[in-house]
Amino acid sequence: MSSGKFDFVFSIGGEAGQGIATPGDILARVFVRRGLHLSTYNAYQSIIRGGHIFLTVRVSDEEVLTHGDKIDLLLCLNQDTADRHVGLMESGSRIVFNSDRIKINNPKEGVFLCPMPVSELTGGSRNRLIQNTVAVGAMVALMGMDFETLEESLVLRFQRRGQAVVDENVAMARAGFDYTHANFPLFAQGAPTGSKPLAVWSGNDALAMGGAAAGVKFYSAYPMSPSTGVLHWMASNARTLGIMVRQVEDEIGVANMAIGAAHTGCRSMCATSGGGFALMTEAVGSAGMMEIPVVFIDVQRAGPSTGVPTKSEQGDLWQILGASQGDFERFIVAPKDCLDAFNTMPELFNLVDKAQCPGIVISDLVISEGRFSVDPDLIDMHPVIDRGELITTPTASNGYMRYKNTETGISPRALPGLEGYVHVVATDEHDENSILISDEFTNPHKRRMMVEKRARKFRLVAEDVPAPELEGPEDADVTLVGWGSTYGVIEEAVEQLKLEGVTANHLPIKWIVPLKADAVSEILSRSKKIIIVENNYSGQFYRYLRSETGVSVDGHVRKYDGEPFMPHHVTTGVLEVMAGKTDVFVPYQEVVV
Amino acid sequence: MTTTTDVAEGRSVAPLTARDFKGPVDPDWCPGCGDFGILNSLQRACAEMGLRPHELLVVSGIGCSSNLPGYINAYGMHTLHGRALAVATGAKMGNHEMNVIVTIGDGDGYGIGGNHFTHTARRNVDLTCVVMNNQIYGLTTGQVSPTSSTGMKTKSTPYGSVEPPVNPITSAIMNGATFVARAYSGDVRHLTHLIKQAVKHKGFSLIDVFSPCVTFNLDNTHAFFKGRVKKLEDEGHDPSDWKSACEKAMMWGDKIYTGIFLQRELASLDQQEPVLNEGGPLGFRDLGLERKHTERIIQRMM
Structure with a gap:
C-alpha cells in the first residue's frame, strides 16, 4: 500500500504467445510518460506457447516498491485467466474481456464487468492480437486518461513495422477507448499526472547498464533464465559502447573467458543463474588466487537443480558463500532494488579493482525481470571510476614482482603487454615473484605470507563498504531483517503494521561480504524483537547472520513457493509471530499462476 | 604494442636468443621428459621470430606440462585444469595485439577442456595451442x-x-580449425619450425605434440616414436586437402605422420569483431562512455 494519493494495480492474464508483453509495454510507456511510477511483476512459465502468464503492474504518483496486494483492473485474454483470478477481484474492481470468447463466472458482488465485443469493434479482424490493442484502449479509458499519450506510445511501439500497422493499432485502441467511455463506469479516481516524465527499465537492464557505466569492456554469458536480459542488453549496445560480448559454450568457459579478458585490463563481468553459477565456481576461486578483478552476477531462481526456471527464490546464498574451494577473499552484494542494482555495479567494480579480487552480485527474478519506473536524472552513466593500483604504461619497472608483499597487501597490477613487467599469474600458490611454491618445494612461511597478503588487502578495501543502517524508529516493537530484493516488500509491511498498531523498523542487509557484523550486532542488540524475512525454506540468511554475529531471533517469515512476497504476507507473518502463534510463518500464495 | 612482424623487421635492438626466453626457475619435469623438447622448441621459435618477452602471453592449464609458463620468460597465466583455452580467448579479446600461446596437456585439452577445444577451434581464435x-x-x-x-x-x-582414444587432428579439422599440425618433441628442429608457422598463422592453430612420459607411459616412449614418425612435407602432402589430411591423421602404426595436416585462410575472431576495429587493445582503452551514447540509451527508456 503506497501512501501516494493514487495507487492502482492492473493485471493482464493469458497464455504464452497471446502477446501479453505488448499491452504491458505500451501501458508502462503511457504511465512513465505521464510521470507516474510503476512496479511490475510478470508470473510466467518456461514455455514459449500456452500455459498461463500473469502480468501485474502497479502504478502510483509516488514511488512504488512492490506490485502490491490487490488488483483494481483485470484484463483477461483467455477463459483460463478469468476462471483463475475472478476470485481475487473485490468490489469496485473491473474486469475487461473479449465477450465474443470469454465468460466471467461468479464474480463477487460489486465487481464491474466490461465485456468488449471485439469482433464487432474490429470489423471482424482476423488479427488474433488485435484484441490486446482494443483492451489497452479500454483500460486507458477506465483509468480516466486521455487518448493522446496512448497514441504516442502506440506509434513508438509499432512505427518500425510500418504506417499501416500503426494506423490499425491506433484505430483499434480508439475503438476500445470510445466504446468504454460510452458503456462502462470509469474509475472514480483517474490517473493523475506526475511532475516529469520517467523512464522504465528492468533489473537486468540496470545490471547491464551499471556494468557499462562502470566501464565494462568484456561481457560473456550463456543464456539462462532469469539472467538472460543482461546478455540481451549488452549484445544490443555492445557495438555502440565498445563492449566485447561473447556467448560462450558453457558457464565454465564464460567465467574463465571473463577472467582472461580481465587480466588484460578489461573490466569484465558475466551473469547467470544458480545452475550456471555452480559451473562458474572453480573460476571464482581462481580469480581470487590469481588476484584478477572480475564480477559475477547470479540472478537467483527457484532451485535446487533446474528447479522452477521462471520463478523466484533467495536460495543461492550458501552456494555463493561457499563458491570455490579454499579460503579466499571476495565481495558479495545483494542490491535491494533496480536502481540500487545499477548503482552497485560501479561501486563493486571499484572495490574489486582496488582489492584485485572477484565480486559477486546476487540478484533474483523479482528484481531482474521486474520492470520499474525510474527518474532518468538518477541514472548516472558517468560514475567515478577508481582502478586501484593498476600499471598501464611502462615506467621504471626495476624488479617488478606481481605479488609483492606490501604493507597494504595490495601488489600493483601491471597489464600484460608492457615492456619490463613480464610476470606470470598462477592458480597454484606462488611467491611474490609468481614462482609456484606448490610443486618444487612447499614453503610454509611463504604460503602463510601470501595467504595473509591477500587477506590484508581485502580487509583494507572492505573498509570502503558502508555498514547497514536501521530504517525507522529506534524504539520500535520489532525489527524486520531482510536482504536483497525483500527490501521493498518489508518497507511496505512496516507501513501496514503501523495501521495494525505495531511499530516496526527495518534492517536491510545489502553487503553480504563484508557483512559488518559488529555494526549489525550493535543495531540488533537494541531491538525488542527480531524477525527475519526471506524467500527460501531453510532460512539461509538467518543461518549466515547467526554464524557471523551469534544473534538469535524471535521469528521468521519465509516463502518458497516460487512467487515473491506480497506486502500483506509479511504483515500477517509479523503479526502472527508477535502474537506468539508461530515461530516460522509461511504465507499462503493467493494468486495461483 | 608491436606485432611479431614489426619486431622482426623494424627494431634496432639486439636479437634475443633462446636463452633469453629462459624463465626464472628450471623445469621440475622428470629427466628425459618429452616436455623439455617442447620448451626448448618454444624458446627457440620465439627467438627466431624476433619476439620480445613482453609481446608473448603463454597460457597453461594444470598438469606437468602446464607448469611451462614458469619456465619461459614471457607473460604467463597458469590457469585451471582444462580452462586455458577459455582464459586465453578472453585474454586475446582483451589484448588482440599480444601473441598468445596455450600450452596444455592431453587431459587438459581433449578431456576436461574438450568443450573449449571444440569451440575455440570453431571460433578461429588467433592463438596457438600446443598440446x-x-x-x-x-x-x-x-x-x-x-x-x-x-x-x-x-x-x-x-x-x-x-575405450578408443580421441584423434586430436581429425577432431580439430572437423571443429573448423584453420591450422592443424602434429609434432614429436624429440625433433626440436621440426617442432620449432612448426611453432613458428603456427604463431604466424592468423587464426586458431593446433600443434599436437607427442611428448613421451618416461615415468608413467611405458608404451609410447621415445623409442616407440623415433622409428615411426614421418614428416608429411617429405611426402608432398597438400595442407589444403582436408580429406587427405584426415586419412593421414588416422594412420597409427608403423607410420605416424607429423607436420602440417591442414591449413586454410579464414578471418579470425578478432578480425570479425568490429569492436576491435580501432582503438587498440580493449584492455588499454579508457573506461568512460560518450555522453551522446548514454543520453540516447536513456532516451530510449522513456
Missing part, C-alpha cells in the same frame, strides 16, 4: 587419458583400457 600429449595422466601418477591407446594398462585401467 603436450603424453597419452597418460602424469601428475596424478599414471591414469588413462583421452589419447591413451585402446588396451593400455594404467593404474585406472589395470586390465587394459577398453
Whole structure:
C-alpha cells in the first residue's frame, strides 16, 4: 500500500504467445510518460506457447516498491485467466474481456464487468492480437486518461513495422477507448499526472547498464533464465559502447573467458543463474588466487537443480558463500532494488579493482525481470571510476614482482603487454615473484605470507563498504531483517503494521561480504524483537547472520513457493509471530499462476 | 604494442636468443621428459621470430606440462585444469595485439577442456595451442587419458583400457580449425619450425605434440616414436586437402605422420569483431562512455 494519493494495480492474464508483453509495454510507456511510477511483476512459465502468464503492474504518483496486494483492473485474454483470478477481484474492481470468447463466472458482488465485443469493434479482424490493442484502449479509458499519450506510445511501439500497422493499432485502441467511455463506469479516481516524465527499465537492464557505466569492456554469458536480459542488453549496445560480448559454450568457459579478458585490463563481468553459477565456481576461486578483478552476477531462481526456471527464490546464498574451494577473499552484494542494482555495479567494480579480487552480485527474478519506473536524472552513466593500483604504461619497472608483499597487501597490477613487467599469474600458490611454491618445494612461511597478503588487502578495501543502517524508529516493537530484493516488500509491511498498531523498523542487509557484523550486532542488540524475512525454506540468511554475529531471533517469515512476497504476507507473518502463534510463518500464495 | 612482424623487421635492438626466453626457475619435469623438447622448441621459435618477452602471453592449464609458463620468460597465466583455452580467448579479446600461446596437456585439452577445444577451434581464435600429449595422466601418477591407446594398462585401467582414444587432428579439422599440425618433441628442429608457422598463422592453430612420459607411459616412449614418425612435407602432402589430411591423421602404426595436416585462410575472431576495429587493445582503452551514447540509451527508456 503506497501512501501516494493514487495507487492502482492492473493485471493482464493469458497464455504464452497471446502477446501479453505488448499491452504491458505500451501501458508502462503511457504511465512513465505521464510521470507516474510503476512496479511490475510478470508470473510466467518456461514455455514459449500456452500455459498461463500473469502480468501485474502497479502504478502510483509516488514511488512504488512492490506490485502490491490487490488488483483494481483485470484484463483477461483467455477463459483460463478469468476462471483463475475472478476470485481475487473485490468490489469496485473491473474486469475487461473479449465477450465474443470469454465468460466471467461468479464474480463477487460489486465487481464491474466490461465485456468488449471485439469482433464487432474490429470489423471482424482476423488479427488474433488485435484484441490486446482494443483492451489497452479500454483500460486507458477506465483509468480516466486521455487518448493522446496512448497514441504516442502506440506509434513508438509499432512505427518500425510500418504506417499501416500503426494506423490499425491506433484505430483499434480508439475503438476500445470510445466504446468504454460510452458503456462502462470509469474509475472514480483517474490517473493523475506526475511532475516529469520517467523512464522504465528492468533489473537486468540496470545490471547491464551499471556494468557499462562502470566501464565494462568484456561481457560473456550463456543464456539462462532469469539472467538472460543482461546478455540481451549488452549484445544490443555492445557495438555502440565498445563492449566485447561473447556467448560462450558453457558457464565454465564464460567465467574463465571473463577472467582472461580481465587480466588484460578489461573490466569484465558475466551473469547467470544458480545452475550456471555452480559451473562458474572453480573460476571464482581462481580469480581470487590469481588476484584478477572480475564480477559475477547470479540472478537467483527457484532451485535446487533446474528447479522452477521462471520463478523466484533467495536460495543461492550458501552456494555463493561457499563458491570455490579454499579460503579466499571476495565481495558479495545483494542490491535491494533496480536502481540500487545499477548503482552497485560501479561501486563493486571499484572495490574489486582496488582489492584485485572477484565480486559477486546476487540478484533474483523479482528484481531482474521486474520492470520499474525510474527518474532518468538518477541514472548516472558517468560514475567515478577508481582502478586501484593498476600499471598501464611502462615506467621504471626495476624488479617488478606481481605479488609483492606490501604493507597494504595490495601488489600493483601491471597489464600484460608492457615492456619490463613480464610476470606470470598462477592458480597454484606462488611467491611474490609468481614462482609456484606448490610443486618444487612447499614453503610454509611463504604460503602463510601470501595467504595473509591477500587477506590484508581485502580487509583494507572492505573498509570502503558502508555498514547497514536501521530504517525507522529506534524504539520500535520489532525489527524486520531482510536482504536483497525483500527490501521493498518489508518497507511496505512496516507501513501496514503501523495501521495494525505495531511499530516496526527495518534492517536491510545489502553487503553480504563484508557483512559488518559488529555494526549489525550493535543495531540488533537494541531491538525488542527480531524477525527475519526471506524467500527460501531453510532460512539461509538467518543461518549466515547467526554464524557471523551469534544473534538469535524471535521469528521468521519465509516463502518458497516460487512467487515473491506480497506486502500483506509479511504483515500477517509479523503479526502472527508477535502474537506468539508461530515461530516460522509461511504465507499462503493467493494468486495461483 | 608491436606485432611479431614489426619486431622482426623494424627494431634496432639486439636479437634475443633462446636463452633469453629462459624463465626464472628450471623445469621440475622428470629427466628425459618429452616436455623439455617442447620448451626448448618454444624458446627457440620465439627467438627466431624476433619476439620480445613482453609481446608473448603463454597460457597453461594444470598438469606437468602446464607448469611451462614458469619456465619461459614471457607473460604467463597458469590457469585451471582444462580452462586455458577459455582464459586465453578472453585474454586475446582483451589484448588482440599480444601473441598468445596455450600450452596444455592431453587431459587438459581433449578431456576436461574438450568443450573449449571444440569451440575455440570453431571460433578461429588467433592463438596457438600446443598440446603436450603424453597419452597418460602424469601428475596424478599414471591414469588413462583421452589419447591413451585402446588396451593400455594404467593404474585406472589395470586390465587394459577398453575405450578408443580421441584423434586430436581429425577432431580439430572437423571443429573448423584453420591450422592443424602434429609434432614429436624429440625433433626440436621440426617442432620449432612448426611453432613458428603456427604463431604466424592468423587464426586458431593446433600443434599436437607427442611428448613421451618416461615415468608413467611405458608404451609410447621415445623409442616407440623415433622409428615411426614421418614428416608429411617429405611426402608432398597438400595442407589444403582436408580429406587427405584426415586419412593421414588416422594412420597409427608403423607410420605416424607429423607436420602440417591442414591449413586454410579464414578471418579470425578478432578480425570479425568490429569492436576491435580501432582503438587498440580493449584492455588499454579508457573506461568512460560518450555522453551522446548514454543520453540516447536513456532516451530510449522513456
